Amino acid sequence: MLFEILTTSLMGGIALKAFSKHRGLSSNDSGKIQRIMSLSGLNVRDGKDTLTTQLVKKKQFEWGWEYKYRIPLGRSFADYEAKLKVFEDGLNNRRKNITFNDLRQLDFNKDLLLQLQELWKAKLTEQKEIELSYDGLLIVRVYDKPLEKEIKWNESLLWPDTWSVPIGFTRNAEVIFHDFDKSKHLIIAGATGYGKSAILKLITTTLIDQQPNNTELSLIDLKGGSAFHRYRSCKQVKYYSRNPDSAVDVLKKVQIDMQKSFEKVVDKGFEDVKEAGIRKRHFIIIDEAADLAENRTAMDIITDIARRGRSAGYYLIFCTQYPTAQVVPSQTKRNIIARLCYAVDTDTASRVVLDESGADKLPDIPGRGIYKSNIKRYIVQSPFITNEVIQQRIKPHIVTKGERVEETTIIEKRTDTVTFEEV
Template identity: 55%
Template structure:
């Protein structure tokens, strides 16, 4: 059912959106009326226990909750759904969009939302442990590798110990990998120098950005648990610089944390990364920090259920890919018997030099 309202002067659609959980709770107040299904009636046995059977059906708790979706196109639209989103959408190869930089973010009730890095650039991901943050990062990496195997360059910084990104360490697309905050700073500085050189090359040739230049390669700096380097001013300065200038050079940041705060997500970084994906958080303050609005604290405790904010805010259920499926999909891109890794370090008067570092 869709309800359409004209907003009175002085009220914004945001005022209503922030009360979405109140409206949903009001729609789901239990009442004493019987809500039988045909299957309930067909299951009845007409014997001496019929009264008890009817009572049990009437008292049977329902798992279905009505949910609402709020939109604004000049009029306030409130859509009431009798059924919620599915609790899981299993990833398959239909989510892969060849030669594209867009990755699946999540399903709404009507469509699949994708995040196009060439259009929206960077992405902030926040959420409590166990509710989908690491899972979506693994899915994004897998999709990028499958969609653009020759042009994807990954810089993986896993400050939770390396458990999530370890499986991607030996990918031919992985150019740098670390689990240590100190090494993370060095990697970020190297990336910054590469970005500066790429940006200068693009601008010097008269192009506005990487897309106009026709260059195919893109670099993805993926940081899981960014809070662990939040107190390193030099590292955060690089992240802010890449978030500000990387968009033109094809250097995109995916910045993830389970502890969203003004320290772990600095204001300058937030201003340069308007796209956000937020899973359930413990309070409204954390939601306000990560999303710029409340709402994440009221999400149901369902892994993968999140709020994607990019121009408009939408509740989504992210697709889930198993570790076994990831292993199968990335197997063709694993480097065997890897002994060394090269980290390009531009130096003065040595523009084509690089160092080999033993692993």
């Protein structure tokens, strides 16, 4: 057995070397990266000397390679970030790595050259993706395979009895969750058609499914009700609006409820509802907040929810396809550390949401976004849940609601009494 393995490896190595030389295949990405840096002007001239980007460490993972570089004086991370597309194109210039794992799949009882040719063609269809970050060293991650363009939702993404919702998959297949009991609020932004409404429906469905008896919702859908209409008869929905005028009324009611909850929690000496042992959480989900940007009353209430809602158990999900400083005011941003941004058209829009560029450079793929919480940053592909699945998951929670006092606002028959549980 050992002899066969060694013989196979030797034959494969010899065949690979000859085939690579004939086809011009590259096996050294670190050298190619430094060559790209030199040709794209990232080295620095210091008198007669040239300061280069120095490779400090490299490490192989299942998903690819990670390289760490010391950047020269006179260069910033932004200089390298601006060349991201140059790195990707350079590493995908039809020169592909064939690894030992690839060779192990070959059948040496068959035509070896033909198999290598087929392997080479398959490699040409793969596209490596590059991710840059900086922690004192420039970190270049080279992923052998791109992140999948579409990932279907499945039940394994549910975490019953928690407030964690799936945000997306990373390139190494890690699932990123947002835990509302740890990071109370969330900003979501992105251009039309890139996944903002889809993730809102996923989050809403997950909250109802995981915590049906403890979730309370105020749904403000200022795109005509297209995203949230299917939820309006769920027992978890307390307030619902689909136009700016009634949205202000909903926000006023929410603020009154929140104040009552806040006083109860604080008066009993607790920091927040979690410490107080209160299980219910109220989520205010606003789709297209730009329509409220010029309404001072609405924006003041939104800022108040972002500031005090965490203690009262009132959590804000603030969404817009027009991320500007007016739509996402600094007072609101300061109280919301978690942000999810899909593709946007400008560097400025990306910085409004994430405080950094990057979302403007995302590929043209719905569901591809950047999730940032505290100092952690992930490029993710959000799972997609179909409307048919949504209907199936929320059907057990649909009830006949109380009378409607307005076309766009649902008020329940029950009073606005807030019930608290003590530990």
